[in-house]
Amino acid sequence: QQQVRQSPQSLTVWEGETAILNCSYEDSTFDYFPWYRLFPGESPALLIAIRPVSNKKEDGRFTIFFNKREKKLSLHITDSQPGDSATYFCAASSNTNTGKLTFGDGTVLTVKP
C-alpha cells in the first residue's frame, strides 16, 4: 500500500495561472511534510515544508494547505512561470519511524508561456 499518493501525475497550466498539486497519506503518525522539486538533470531540492500544527504554510508564490482530518495536503503555485516547470514530490516522515522520508510518485508540472 502506497503511503504517500500524489495527483495528478502531470499538470499543464498557462503562465500566470495557479497550479494545484495534491497529496494524500495513509500513516497517521506522519508529522512532517516537505515538498521537493526536481528540474531535469538537477538534484531534488527542498521547496517548502509543513508540520501538522499548522494548516497553511506560505513562501512567496508557494503555499501548502493541510487538512489533518482528511490526511490531505496540496501545494498551490500562484502566478505560475515557465521556470516552475519541474517534477514536484510530496514526502512525509514520522519521528516514530527514525525520520525516514517517504516520497510520492511526483507530479510533472508544465507551465506554458
Place this chain on the structure above:
Amino acid sequence: EAAVTQSPRSKVAVTGGKVTLSCHQTNNHDYMYWYRQDTGHGLRLIHYSYVADSTEKGDIPDGYKASRPSQENFSLILELASLSQTAVYFCASALSNERLFFGHGTKLSVL
C-alpha cells in the same frame, strides 16, 4: 550549501556484473541515504546510515548492499546487477530529516 557528489554520473553495466556507486559529502552530515527513481515513480529508499561503519535497510534493500567507511563517504553496491535495477540513483545527506541535500544522480543502465 551542502555539497554531495556522486560518481559516476552515468554507467552502463552488464547483467550479472558488479556495480559500485559512490557518494561523497563535505558538510559534516551524519545522515546519508541512497534512493532510486524509476520513470514515473517517486524516490524509494534503498539504504541509509546515521553514523560511519553502520548502515540500515530502507524500503527496497533487496539486491543492494551499502557501505559507510567514513562520515563523508557512502557507497551502494550491486553485487549481481539485473535489468530491473536500471534507474537513476540519488544519494543524499542531512543533519536531520528536515532537509535532505541530494547529489545530481547516477543514471544506471543494466543491459
